[in-house]
Amino acid sequence: MLLVTTGCNTVPQVPAGPARDVHAEIEQRIPAKTPDRDGWAADIQTALAAQRIEPNTENICAVLAVIEQESGYRADPPVDNLPQIARQEIRRRASAVRIPGLMVDAGLKIRALDGISYGDKLARVRTERDLSRLYEEIIDRVPMGRRLFAGKNPVQTGGAMQVGIPFAQAHAQGYPYPVQSSIRDEVFSRRGGIYFGTMHLLGYQTPYTRKVHRFADYNAGWYASRNAAFQSAVAMATGITLELDGDVLVPDAALDKPGQTERAVRSLGPQLGMDERLIRRALEQADTLAFSDSELHHRVFDLAEARAGHALPRAMIPGIRLDSPKITRELTTEWFANRVDERYRQCLAR
Structure with missing residues (x-):
């Protein structure tokens, strides 16, 4: 696989020749109404090539089927009622470590660096990436945060294929893209979610x-x-x-x-x-x-x-x-x- 540098980013370049036929087949098998079919196809092709997985029709369709089931071709899909789910999880964890509800409410009233309270931020989350980043901030900045979450972000899956973040972190060697922030963040990107999801689906012999x-x-x-x-x-x-x-x-x-x-x-x-x-x-x-x-x-x-x-x-x-x-x-x-x-x-x- 070739690499081409564009500005500060190094991205995989799709080779010329027969590999373009793979790209065309992937794009053809993605539902026609999907936005940016070319981009999805490129990320899937890269994931297969980087992991040396045979890009045959069966493997292509297996990846596409999981993407369609898990996210409907959305890199960071919204989750219904996520603020309520997150609040319930916070209260459950607080109860488990005997943190009073009043202390939880007080903690969520603390204002972040942008002046918005963490409670208001929580009410605005729509995707697992939003929630993951908010949890990271609460763990770092809210006094009870580290105790509440035991220093561990509760969001453990994410991305277009809803792959496990611990799995991605354990299999990050050979990841073909520059990591901008962390492997956790990469999972929420289209390219990262596809790469690690493809590995979890096809990256082992059975x-x-x-x-x-x-x-x-x-x-x-x-x-x-x-x-x-x-x-x-x-x-x-x-x-x-x-x-x-x-x-x-x-x-x-x-x-x-x-x-x-x-x-x-x-x-x-x-x-x-x-x-x-x-x-x-x-x-x-x-x-x-x-x-x-x-x-x-x-x-x-x-x-x-x-x-x-x-x-x-x-x-x-x-x-x-x-x-x-x-x-x-x-x-x-x-x-x-x-x-x-x-x-x-x-x-x-x-």
Whole structure:
């Protein structure tokens, strides 16, 4: 990929030749009424090229489907009732750390450097970028701010693909654009939201044969669909009912305090020929592709299929209910994955 300097900014330059055909295909598959289709296409093309992701029709449409679902082609989409949602979150956090409501109200009456109170600023926020920047200012300047938010900005997703900001910060190496302020701010830009969203969607190898399982992983986390199928196999092999959420290992759990899936797997220990330490070591691979080829994975499926009398799926959409103050109705990972898959198929047909 070439770079061209324009003034103070260094931006990726779309190469001449065959790559222009990729740009044209991306633009053609973006809905016709979308403003600046050329700009969206350029940012998507750059994201694919910078990450060495094959710019085939399937990958292009996968990215476009997530963008359409998450933001409707808006780089920093507005959120309904965001001031009320933000106030409720502030009060919830204040209650959790025993800060009286009167102190919260007093803090929000403090005036920022521009003379406007933080309460008035809060009433004006419309997008997650607005709210993120306001939270940063409150943490820095309002006496209770750091205690209220534990020094951590509560806005954890953003941009055209609603990608996780911690994910972007952890995968910033190789980002092809100059960072003007911070990776957090880049996520709220069109180019940054697309780059990190594309990485979260397509930047890892999977054993999947259908894109719908990537869409489920986009919502639930890498390999969640593979891991939910593993949990289902464990449940079949043991007769133990498990929550098929894709979380096979409790983070940082002590060996003597396993989660429900790990406990169920341990009950198969004699049949697996594995003790609890070997099982823990194998489950620690559950956030990698290697887990699919592990002895534990193979042996659990052998036991489960012998009991079921037929082959079992190696990928399954996790059963997760979506929990966010932005969501006003009961939605699930399955709903999200199928909705994006529907948009994906429409894109393929365009």
